Amino acid sequence: MAELRSLEIFYWTASLGSFRKAADRMNTSQPAVSQRIAALEDEFGARLFERRARSVALTAKGRDLLGYAERFLLLRAEMMQAVAGPGTMRGVLRLGVSETIVHTWLMRFIARMNEAYPGVSVDIAVDISPNMRDALLDRDLDLAFLVGPITMPGLVNLPLCSVSLAWIAAPHLDLGPGEVDLASLLRFPLITYPKNTNPYVCLREMLAQSNLPPPRLHSNASLSTIVRMAREGIGIGVIPPEVVRRDLEEGALRVIAPAPALPDIGFTATYASAPGDGLAAAAARLASEVAASPEWRQ
Known part of the structure; x- marks a missing residue:
């Protein structure tokens, strides 16, 4: 009878198409995965995978076994959820x-x-x-x-x-008191999330509809760097106030209250x-x- 551990390794090898990826997923070594698969093939007397240079593909018998392996693993998960405690x-x-x-x-x-x-x-x-x-x-x-x-x-x-996203800047930036219009904001660079993220795309779309000159947008994958740039007065950060709560409380940064609202994330x-x-x-x-x-x- 195939061991459950071997069936689990077989399942992930089939799902990921690679002995190496299955080994990483199962927190074991690639030779250990190969040995488990070879033992299953010996036990069933059939090839389960076609070996390729960088990947593996299921044979017809392998596809048959995959359905059974998945059912075994689902049943084990159901059993653990019903009987075992979180500490196990x-x-x-x-x-x-x-x-x-x-x-x-x-x-x-x-x-x-x-x-x-x-x-x-x-x-x-x-x-x-x-x-x-x-x-x-x-x-x-x-x-x-x-x-x-x-x-x-x-x-x-x-x-x-x-x-929520907000316009956040160093107090020494010359923006004046009270509500600030978008044109006044765009006198300064805007600093926000990377270009391929939803906050950046939403910001660009909103600015494109304003009929104002194109802004200077600095994108950065490091939120800590964005905060540092805003604190130094390099530009206005477009970030959540929650991540700079201490800076806001200490007066190192302030939330600007402009007319255009920003979407939540x-x-x-x-x-x-x-x-x-x-x-x-x-x-x-x-x-x-x-x-x-x-x-x-x-």
């Missing part, structure tokens, strides 16, 4: 996080994970949402907190939170639906609870 979960959660979340409630989430799932390690990669979406589809991440939802087959989205916990995704699903639900708490906004 083991493994590594590969988590992608938007830097906005890092500056707001990520530490609260990590603390809750440590309490609820002490046997789970979290590997964190901070990146922009388009890159994290691709990493989810390539199965290089298990879960991502990103600008969503991502409406693609096979991805599950749980709502997390919305953060919505975040989701997104993961790929697959057998054995219980850890990602559980972490996504926990993140939804943490993000719904008003404490991190105070």
Whole structure:
């Protein structure tokens, strides 16, 4: 009888099309994956994969086995959810996080994970949402907190939170008191998220409809750098006030009150639906609870 671990390795090898990627996903070595697959082929007396230079493809018998392997793994996940407690979960959660979340409630989430799932390690990669979406589809991440939802087959989205964007500048910038019109804002460079992100696109579209001269837009993948540039008076940051709460309280930055309103950014916990995704699903639900708490906004 094939071991469940071997069937799981077989499933991920088939899904990812690579011994190397399956090894990374299963936190093991590539030779160990090859040995497990070879043992399954010996047990069933059939080739399960066609080996290629950089990938593998299922044979007809491999496709037959894949359906059974998926059913076994789904049944195991159902059993664990029904019977086992959170403390029994083991493994590594590969988590992608938007830097906005890092500056707001990520530490609260990590603390809750440590309490609820002490046997789970979290590997964190901070990146922009388009890159994290691709990493989810390539199965290089298990879960991502990103600008969503991502409406693609096979991805599950749980709502997390919305953060507002605001025009934020150093007090010494000559903008005058009270409400500032858009033309006055555009005398200074605008500093915001990278070009391939939703906040940047929304900002560009809004400015394009203003019939004003094209603005100077500085895009940056590092939110910390954007904040530093705004603090130094290089330009006006278009970022969430939540990430600079201390700077606002201390007077190092201020929120400008212009006529044009900026759209909110919505975040989701997104993961790929697959057998054995219980850890990602559980972490996504926990993140939804943490993000719904008003404490991190105070």
